[in-house]
Amino acid sequence: MSAEILNSYLNETTLPYPFCPGCGHSMVLNQLDAVLVDLQIDPHKLVIVTDIGCVGLSDKFFDTNAFHGLHGRSMTYATGIKLANPELKVIVLIGDGGCTIGGNHLISAARRNIGISVLVFNNLNFGMTGGEHSVTTPTGAITATTNYGHIERPLDICGTISVNGAGYVARSTVFEKNLPELITEAIAYDGFSLLDIWELCTAYYAPKNQLNKKSLERTLASLNFSTGVLHQEIRPEYSHAYRTVVTEQEEEALEPEKTSQEQFGSNLSKEVDFIIAGEAGKKIVSGAAAFSQGALKSGLWATQRNDHPVTVQSGYSVTELKLSPEEILFTGTTRPDVIIVLFDEGLKKVSPQINELCEDDTLYINSDLLPVETRAKVISLDFTKAGKWSGKKRLWCVMALAELLRNTNYYPLEAFQAAVSEQKRFAEDNLTAIEASEGLISFS
């Protein structure tokens, strides 16, 4: 926006910092300001994202865009901002507390290599709420919630995200001379970068654990936590990679919207309700969908509801269908007029409904599953009569529905064939099977 050189990114009206004497936060913020002056990032194109904790107060000291959100969720807001506008520079200022509650977001952002720069103000405890332990509190430490000594092992933030996709990872104490260079590198990196900055919480952690500059370094050494740049790699930045990937697919994916034109008539005078009872993987849902589309082509209204166990490739597959010359308002289960049973799993599932059928109703059933006790009119389907198609169980559903149409003329078979032709992948097989299905039914 502005071509003038900015000498500071700090907002004088919001200063001075409110942090405790000796707290590292003030030092890091001053260094961040110096780095921004050095990089001269347009403040309109820069978003500083913070969340909860003492560090969460930080965004207000900068004369840039700011987003102050919920505890530990900074990475999610930053990801949304970057995805929406990849031209923005997004910096997250977060505490070790935010990394505690937002651990999943931290790892996920690293895995994506989304272009955000994370500075962790890591003072080894929750400074704002009274010095409780955080995910980085060393074992043995005394905090408000570990008065007898901390038993958990601290999270190696840098190690975790280094092996999980982060592009740039570094660690430093607030006292190290090259901290400005590390901040610069982290912010300049085009991808997910994180700088873990170890500090003293002079209100709680430092006095309770006799921590000072020297012992802070000893703590790092005892944990085998190195400092400096720990990991660096070149990977595609997510918001740009997303646009590259989807642009490559775009041409192929575009499809015009289709509307179902009425081409056939129907003599159906009132609503007919069906159940088709099959088993998983036998094309019950797609067969029923073609049957519904055929109804549309015949000027009828249809509804289709599918039911199957949570494990989609085993067990029953049951579809409830309704056809009507009028709009169908109630799509819920009613006593069906017609039940079509193709497989044993389906038979088990719909036995209660078969028991409720009346004399006026019809049961179409695979002859292998007979006998079945019912008051309904029984029509058996003998798939062995379908010649070379008899073993193709995936086609039984369309074969049964074709025979049903020949028998009832709810709507013309040609409409069903037209609908089947539109189901690209299996159109040819299905059409041949429909022909072969003629004469499968017999009345008992």
Added chain:
Amino acid sequence: MEQILKVNGSKANREFINGADAIVRGAIHAECDFFAGYPITPATPILLQMVNELPKVGGVAIQAEDEIAAIGMCIGAAMAGSRVLTATSGPGISLYSENIGMAIMGEVPIVIVDCQRMGPATGGATTTSQGDIQFLRWGTSGGYPVIVLSPTNVVECYNLTRKAFDLSERFRVPVFLATDKETVSTNVTVNTADFEAVPVRERNLAAEGIDFIPYRVGQASDVPDMAVYGGAHILRFTTSSHNEKGYLTKNRDDVGRLNEHLTEKISAHIDEIAMLNTDLQSGADTLIISYGVTARSVTEAVRLARLEGKKVSALTIYSLWPIPERQIREVLDGYKRVLVVELNHGQYLREIERLAKNDQEVIGLSRVDGGLISPSEILEKVGMR
């Protein structure tokens, strides 16, 4: 009152689709260009379609690591200029809760689809329910208002999705589309000529060159002009109680003004938000009230009752929150008996009881076993069968 239920269009425009299809189409036609979600039955089909369809119109859709991230990304994207949608079910709304509060506080335009399923907890993933109706209104700390629209059928899933985007831009507030498993996943014939082209409302961006104050309003009921990251103005956004500049404050004048504003900007505009449909019969002393999927059974029940010469009236409520109290009271007036039909233990019934007069009998018809309330159950309840 706005009539939004239409039937009997031309057969040439019929399609066989479900509510999820209609919501996706409505969102894209509303110029939604950002979606983040997390898989959950029965909302997953919306996620699946959005990740395929949004890139084709230059948008971004992503499967987030969890529900908290999904809505977090949406809020970030909205403040960077996107029109955002997310879709989940009751358990996901639970995880959205804190961020819903933040979207209210920061005045974020966002549309949230709740494909209701049976609760409590994991409940029945594939069973229909209307159990989130109070939860959507009161499901975040502080009790501040949101807008909740509930479509009764697939066509209205399209229309109300578009309306939801319109209202979210108008009021800078989370707008929920309270639908359900049955409506989003059962395929039905629709007439796409009934899809309404709700005009796309431009985002009300603060003019360039002015001294932008992010949360300044004239009156408490006004909606502040927006700025977005990367735009003409520096923008401060905050989840904390803030003054008009977006700085955290405990100043009672500022905090009081902010919280009155968050309430007033909705409550002062109920007439603008209200959407109801009445089917009143003169001489009827029974009124049946419903919303969502249940309203379809009521429509059918009313038709059947009238075929037998019985007199009955019906009221469908589309804008559940804020409650269109004045409009509901007007309809209630004069009825001896009021039946509220819903797939929960009387969540909206309590609102109607509060609005009815003492001499009116208000009863509920509930069902919580996963089945839909059928037209015959309704007729039985009012003794018309």
